[in-house]
Amino acid sequence: GKVTIEALEKMELTKSAVWEALRLDPPVKFQYGRAKADMNIESHDAVFAMKKG
Numbered sequence: 001g002k003v004t005i006e007a008l009e010k011m012e013l014t015k016s017a018v019w020e021a022l023r024l025d026p027p028v029k030f031q032y033g034r035a036k037a038d039m040n041i042e043s044h045d046a047v048f049a050m051k052k053g
Contacts, residue, residue, distance in 0.1 A: 034053055041048045
């Protein structure tokens with residue numbers, strides 16, 4: 001038969017392998033965001049001040 005998107009959705013191991021490959025080697029190597037407003041980012045032991053832009 002033909003390999004269709006619907007058939008691939010039903011193949012759990014194939015779907016899992018594809019997601020794992022994308023996790024290990026993402027198509028976009030680096031992604032950067034920009035803050036739309038001034039904000040404070042808190043962790044369990046520190047606070048980081050982020051400026052807009």
